[in-house]
Amino acid sequence: MGFLNRSGLVNNSLWGLCSTVFQTLFLSLFFVIVSRHYVIKEFSDFLIANTVYQLIVGFSSMGLGHWFIREYARETEDTTALVYRFIKIQALLGIVFYLISIGFAFAVYQDEHIRVLSIVLGTNIIFDNIVYALKNLNIAQSEQKKSAIIMALDGLLRLIAGCVLFLYPISLIYLSILLVIVRLVTVNLFLYIGSGGAVKVTELFRFKITLPDFKSNVFANWRFILIVGSSIIFWRSATIIISKYLTATDVANYEVSYKIFSMFTIMAVVASTTVYPKFVKLVAGGDAVALQKFYQLVFLGYTIFAVTSFAFIQSFSATIIPFVFGHKFELASRCMQEMFLTLIVFPTVLLQANLIVAKNMEKVDMILNFIVLLVNVSGSLTGLYFYKSLSVINYSIFSAFVLFHILQSVVLVKLKVSTFKSSFLFYLTVSIFVVSYEYIGDKFNPVIVFLSFLLFVAFPLLFVLWKKIKDYLDLSLKVITKDNIHPVINL
Known part of the structure; x- marks a missing residue:
């Protein structure tokens, strides 16, 4: 036990690992339920639309989490402004990349089912970017425990959404809408609980992002x-x-x-x-x-x-x-x-x-x-x-x-x-x-x-x-x- 008490890496990683295991278990069970309830063609359409969303969301954050963690550790003056700027930029980038995801889906696929699923699932890009920002705030503050618990709960809510299929065989489009609602709940949990009161929604809305902010925080860190x-x-x-x-x-x-x-x-x-x-x-x-x-x-x-x-x-x-x-x-x-x-x-x-x-x-x-x-x-x-x-x-x-x-x-x-x-x-x-x-x-x-x-x-x-x-x-x-x-x- 002395080793565990002395090891910040082990403590943080074990906490994150345990909660992430639960989250992944819940998401995997959801995935299994969906794979068994729909024919391969419908399941494949869902996977393709989900892939378009995940592909775009991989870029939507612009990878600025690494930059934020590094800058947060160095910041000696107004860390609050740095946090609000980071979250606001992530939200704006989420909107931009959501529109890009819709354009991509319509350009690559002619199937209407895939297109509609992409429109619905793609809204998660906006919410995911906000969650991404708040998770990196917790990392910078060595509070991964909060993120891990909330993300495990997110996985459980998704599993519950999947279990609806046992009660009523809804279409994949309605199931996707349920997943978006779950993500919105997760965003609110991060804002009101995960940030530990460090982020106020009203202040976040009032915080202004200027073109110089994008130049110094986004364009300068495009790598x-x-x-x-x-x-x-x-x-x-x-x-x-x-x-x-x-x-x-x-x-x-x-x-x-x-x-x-x-x-x-x-x-x-x-x-x-x-x-x-x-x-x-x-x-x-x-x-x-x-x-x-x-x-x-x-x-x-x-x-x-x-x-x-x-x-x-x-x-x-x-x-x-x-x-x-x-x-x-x-x-x-x-x-x-x-x-x-x-x-x-x-x-x-x-x-x-x-x-x-x-x-x-x-x-x-x-x-x-x-x-x-x-x-x-x-x-x-x-x-x-x-x-x-x-x-x-x-x-x-x-x-x-x-x-x-x-x-x-x-x-x-x-x-x-x-x-x-x-x-x-x-x-x-x-x-x-x-x-x-x-x-x-x-x-x-x-x-x-x-x-x-x-x-x-x-x-x-x-x-x-x-x-x-x-x-x-x-x-x-x-x-x-x-x-x-x-x-x-x-x-």
């Missing part, structure tokens, strides 16, 4: 839009491409697989909300050794999680998909196995991106995002020209993320945060693991293979990680005590 939006594009653009080149069944199989994939990425995403501010503080403090040790520690934790998740899916995907979503999605099993190749590098890609941005190198990260995005999209389109299969999409995304990871590693080696030897060993070890696990998994019982992996690989690595965490905290405590500073450690 963040690609940094944050690229992750959304990687996955959401794939659904758009599939819907245009493959079948409705392929859309459904891909989205079912992605739903499982996104559940496994929660830990890295939640942890990053406390890892990134920690990076910012370490960079500002100028302690290169502490920064390097902290990075290596989190890198090891992310890698253990990634390889364990990959092994689990390789062994049990054929059982998970039919059990959860029904036998009409059995073909999604192979798609999910291919998709989880990307999870091997996804958490550490996120970690390395956080560190690069924390070092005020968002321009470098933006360029890297742009390069791998082009590789992904061009690879998908070229591959589909010759071979009409979901495998093309999954392997294109995987290749792009591997390239992204390598390019990031080059940057971090130059910054002396990482070394060529450690990076090379990571790629070599992971490659051997993937090939070996897939080969052994095909030859022996998957349950025995996975249990053997846990016993001989995962558990020993977790023990090593635990020892490294304790050593890191003990060393930090000694340094602080030596400098006569109150020994409170925030990992």
